[in-house]
Amino acid sequence: MLLSYREALNQAMREEMRRDQRIFLIGEEVGYYQGAFKVSKGFVEEFGPQRVVDTPITEAGFTGLAIGAAMAGLQPIVELMTMNFAIVALDQIVNNASKIRYMSGGQLSVPLVIRGPGSAAHQLGAQHSQSLEAWFCHVPGLKVVAPALPQDAKGLLKSAIRDQNPVVFIEAQLLYGTKGEVAEGDYTIPLGVADIKRPGDDVTVVAYSKMLLVALEAAEQLSRAGLNVEVIDPRTLKPLDLPTIVASVKKTGRLVIVEEGWRFCGLGAQIADSMYTAAFDYLDAPVVRVTGEDVPMPYSRPLEDAAIPDVPRVVAAVKSVCGVQ
């Protein structure tokens, strides 16, 4: 059926909460307000305020509370109103959630999903427009998921909820209204498995979350220029499905990575490094990265547009890596 990204997430959580009483949703406005982005629409009616828990505006406190609850056998889903607020809870995410299993020698686990909207929308300013996925990927003990399509969003969120580790699940806020075909009923997509969204043999483009849509549009335009682009959506950023990307690069010999996050120490740097180790001899050209600019996100629209990768930039990068004018 055709569902919006928002509805796909809603279905995933609803089906999982019906299945398992240990799962509860906690965050600002998730209950009576039905979610700042309406992802938890109808939840408080169905599950009640004990399982759909509205919190005060204290991210460190309620994220920490959810971690404690997970240590004692519950399966919390923490909704952060935006992923920017994860910074407020970063002590809990980095010092507690990611480390408790290791520090306890495997005695304790933290089965927890921390989810919410990430990256830039339209002119929200620097503190509400950030792509922080590289931060989370950097920390051992966390899984990081960033689906682009409704079908993936539903199947991956179910897997994230069932996972016994802390999972940071990033939903680009401009994707909530986008629609796509979603399979009926219960299905899961395993974490750590990439998906080839468009097969091709001239060049590999890796793009995730909102940037997947940019890359697919670029690939469409490039096909008219005679370039056959293979577009890979890693879907899960950690663990990253390198074998799928490596296999593609071995076929095409060229790699472009598109990410909205800042360039310096970005996810693309990690993928490029991995590629030089795993497939250097197969590369016909240096890996090219298309990234967000290294600036706090400006408010003004032309400046904001200039800070975020777009279709023309991806097209230009692919052409350059292929030696095409």
Added chain:
Amino acid sequence: MAGMDRKDLLSLYYQMLLIRRFEEKSAEMYALAKIAGFLHLYIGEEAIAVGAIAALQPDDYAISAYRDHGHCLAKGSDPNKVMAELFGKATGLCKGKGGSMHLVDLANRFMGGYAIVGGHIPLAAGLAFATKYQQLNLVTVCFFGEGAVPSGQAHEAFNLAALWKLPVIFICENNRYGMGTPVHRAVALYENVAEAARSYGIRAERVDGMDVLAVRSLMQKVVEQVRAGQGPFFIEAMTYRFMGHSMADPSHGHYRTKDEVEEHRNRDPLLLLKETILTNNLCAESDFKQLEQEVSDVVAAAVKFADESPFPDTSTLHDDVMAEE
């Protein structure tokens, strides 16, 4: 002292003595470089852990900060495994991955020591949230120093615990110094730290933290109320650490005088209980000699066990980062 039971009192004394001698031996082992890293001793504060935990059921949760040896031992952990953890051995509670500040013993519901000041207080609220959600009628006891009281995470947790009437008992061990900073230079409410909790409507009481019977007596009352669903409680236990902040800090420190330390040593919790027992003719001096011998044997055995245990094989380095599916 009506209703005093000889066996009961000797058990309290035994536990305090065990913590005392265990830590004195730990300090020796640190000097011999058998123990490394940070080692924060609890010497002088034993009455709080022992008195508080004596009022709990075995399946109630306890959680602590970085000065956690006493709480862990009082909760029932095997001294051999605790010492082995301090030695960084494979037989330690956490297989050598936690160390002094991160002792965890799930079997005894000791949910860990945490080394970011204030950061574990939301976890305690989460443990209590879980037991309430699961309708288990258990209480969670959270130990922290007065230095954690001004932290934002403590206040967020106090607010959530009060708001949702969580079955958690916050025990502030006011030893008057946060590292080298006296309470009056760090906490605006230094004359009555408990006001921090009262401001959220949490009931609070101050107790003599050198008097194990006073701590246990207050805790028995408080645990009953909290278990009955009356919401959280805050106990400010007035105590003093006889040693420095850690082994890196001289035992008196330039931030306090020898006279001050001596004054508090005159109210040593072990001496106070021993005097009570002797003046009530419940035991003879020879009984204490026998206890000393028993504890000395236990501690010697712990050192022997830790010393003879193997270090973790480096092949275990990556174990326990992630939970397996």
